[in-house]
Amino acid sequence: MRFRGRTSGAIVVAAVVGSVVLTGCGGGDAEAEGDGRSPSAGTSAGAREQGTTEVRAAYDKTAEAESARMTIRMKLSADGKTITSDGEGVIDLAEGDSVMTVRAQDGTLEQRVVDQVLYxxxxxxxxxxxxxxxxxxxxxAAAQQGLGNQQLGDPAQTAAYAKAITDKDVTKVGTEKIDGTSTTHYKVSVDVAELPGGEQMSKQLGPTLPMQVWLDDEGRLRRQQIDMTVDAPASASAQPDNSAAPQRLKMSTVLQFSDFGTEVDAEAPPSGQVADMTDEALRGARQQS
Incomplete structure (x- = not known):
């Protein structure tokens, strides 16, 4: 977690892609966006449709809780090296602001996200x-990833992402308890091409993105796991000055939510205490891509 381009680039990849998927799979009028099949399609088809509806609605229902306590576990692997980290804190589920403490192999950091800026x-x-x-x-960073001016974490954008999940993309695994709370576990395959900026993202992520979600009895998200592999484009990896850039980065992220409605006090640090590393982070991300 030193202040170097490579690590900063990894942070940007995690923040941008992770946040997009977290926001991207929710919302919209899921029932109104059905695939037109008749009610006689069968019990299994009906179960898939119900699961799709529940997964699509989960992000809006979670955002309606306004805030929550959050833990995150992340594992990044590239060039034969692995970085693991875990963090805990609170998050404003509607705005995306958060305050966290993150621990990794080489130290501990305090992290805040305020108005789409990571500190x-x-x-x-x-x-x-x-x-x-x-x-x-x-x-x-989102603009560099081809996501335009969209607001990361903005639940108002969720309707645009609902198309990325169809009935065939959701499979019910079973029921599990998380910290004593009953949940339903689903495996989800996200169609990357249907995400905003999906054409560019699919070049690095491939056509689909595997995800798992655990929903409580109120339909809220209790846990989300995303496992992705980011491949460097051939044009970038073939350049001599990028010879040290990793060809493939594997990332596994597990988010867990509890204590809905908890207070969130996320404030930006005083400007005189902050160094803007956006450009360096983006250079690191470009070298990795």
Whole structure:
């Protein structure tokens, strides 16, 4: 987690792609967007349709809780090296603001997301200029990933993503308990091409993105797991000055929510204590892609 281009690039990839998928699979009028099959399609088809409806609606229902306590576990692997991290904190489910403490192999950092800007302060380290905090503009990072001016984490955008999941993409696994709460476990295959910016994303992620979700009895998200492999385009990996860039990055992210309605107090650090590392992070992301 040192302030270097490669690590910052990985953070941007995780933040952009992870946030897009978290937002992207919700919402819309799922029942009104059915595939036109008749009620006689059969019990299994009906079960798939119900599962699709529940998964599509889960993100809106979770956002309606306004806030929650969140834990995250992330594993990044590239060039034969693996970085693992885990964090805990609180998140505003409607706006996307959050406050977290994240621990990894080489230290602990305090992280805030405020108005689509990521702030991080690593214990015992200084950013350029001796500043304690760095910041990365996630909107700018999203634009680089071909996602335009969309607001990451904005539940108002969820209707545009509902098309990315069809009845054949959702499979009910069973029921499980998470921290004593009963949940229903689904496996989901997200059609990357149907996501905004999907044409560019599919070049790195492939045609589908595997995801698992666990929903409580109120239809809210309790756990989400995303396992993705990001491949560097051949044109980028063939360039001599990018010879050190990883050909493939594997990322597994598990988000878990609890204590819905908890208070969230996310404020940006004083501007004089912050070094803007957006451009460096984007350079690192380009080298990896």
């Amino acid at each position: 991080q302060k690593v214990t015992g380290q200084k950013a350029p200029g001796g500043k304690p905090w760095i910041k990365i503009d996630l909107k700018k």
